[in-house]
Amino acid sequence: MFKKVVVAEDLDSITVAVNQTLQSLKVQEIQHAKYCDDALLKIKKALLDNQPYDLLITDLSFKADHRKVKMYTGEDLIEAIKKIQPNIKVVVYSIEDKSFRIKSLFENLNIDAYINKGRKSIGELKTAIKTITKEDHKYISPQMAHLLQDKVIHEIDNFDIQLIKQLSLGTSLEEMETIFKDLEIKPNSKSAIEKRLGKLKDYFKAKNTVHLIAIAKDLGIA
Known part of the structure; x- marks a missing residue:
């Protein structure tokens, strides 16, 4: 099981639910970031300390506010992190349901799991995390799986x-x-x-x- 996880999510209610899921899986260290820039800084610092994160869980959309940031989307964050830590596992947890965008996440950014936020998504998140601990295993919400089969x-x-x-x-x-x-x-x-x-x-x-x-x-x- 993963020992060190960073969660990039700007909604407190979602963060609490994800945190509870990770605690139930006995994850030892859980860090949170409401901005993509902050999540990247945490990843960089952990690498410098030689204590890298095992897993990133991120949304795709982050609401803009008064703070100026360099990255606005989960895709930007994943791409930046993969450049400095290619082997980190990535779970995307989002309401996005556009097939091409989801396909691109797997094929171009090499994510490990995609969870579509919904009534059963916390249970799916737990399943996804367990699944991707195995080598070369991927996970996508069952209701979204057909999107990747679209010819x-x-x-x-x-x-x-x-x-x-x-x-x-x-x-x-x-x-x-x-x-x-x-x-x-x-x-x-x-x-x-x-x-x-x-x-x-x-x-x-x-x-x-x-x-x-x-x-x-x-x-x-x-």
Whole structure:
């Protein structure tokens, strides 16, 4: 079982529930942070003291207030921590339900578990923590597991993400051709972009470009 855990969460009620769960699992040291910046500082200090944390539990969204911070999201925090402590286990505990964003957490940030906050989520959190103590074991809330099996989501690549992002900004295909060339994104011809746009509309069964952007936003792509 994990011995040293840091929890990044800005809601006291959630923090209390997570803390009780960790105590029930006999975790020896539990630290809390309401800001991503503070969580990163705790991780850095623990590494300097040669007493690293075993596990990070973090939300994805943190409410902005009067304090100026460098990191605003759980993704920013995870990415920063993985650069200095790649082997730390990470559990994301969030209300986020957008399939592409969740898929990205596992594939791009290499998280170990994703818990969707809800009525049964504390029980799932306990199960997840037990599960990921085993080597190469991952966990995702059962009601979310189907999201990672979505074939359409697995067809989307970085080119598609950039294309949809530019469409959401109101960029024309002519302007996109220039932007892609400047960013050295290939293929970058207008015809290639038009062809990929048509492919995306087919994938998502979108009636038009506006409909495609709306669907992409629902999935967390745009």
